[in-house]
Amino acid sequence: MAGAGHIRTLLVAAVLAVGISACATRSDSPAPAPVDDAVYRALGGQTGIEGIVDDLLDVVVEDERINFQFALANIVRLRGMLILQFCSVSGGPCRYDGLSMEEAHAGRGITTAQFNALVENLILVMERRGVPVATQNRLLRRLAPMHGDVVGP
């Protein structure tokens, strides 16, 4: 499982490096593009995301590679903020209004190994909940750019 998580982490980095080209827009169509909530729906909407976050927190508190980082955390707030953030990044009808990723993680000494452990746990819970791999990857691709703000001294 650790191997699979590692390979997926590398895949996310590779996809990011390639980048995503923007859609062409027609100058004679002024209506804004509709929000693409396909990932939100594929995650099971609000109920699905709440389940993923609950399972993720359960796995994290048992994971000795990273649980010490959460020893003083306000888990109720963290749960609410993670639900909002996953909803928002997956195109759901939420607006994340918590701390920036830089503010939330500054000074915690989070390493790339710890970041990867969290990603591995997220893959594990999505896998257990039957989230299709393509949907897993689409969510991970949107979280991966946060690496630079989460990892640091």
Ligand code: HEM
């Ligand atoms: C993509 C990866 C990650 C995401 C999306 C993420 C997201 C978040 C969010 C939304 C918050 C709440 C901010 C707020 O309270 O306003 C938070 C806080 C926090 N995160 Fe992360 N995080 C990530 C990675 C990590 C990692 C790898 C660790 C440590 C191993 C970590 C440890 C913490 C801690 C300790 C807090 C503060 C909790 C508290 O004091 O209440 N995070 N994170």
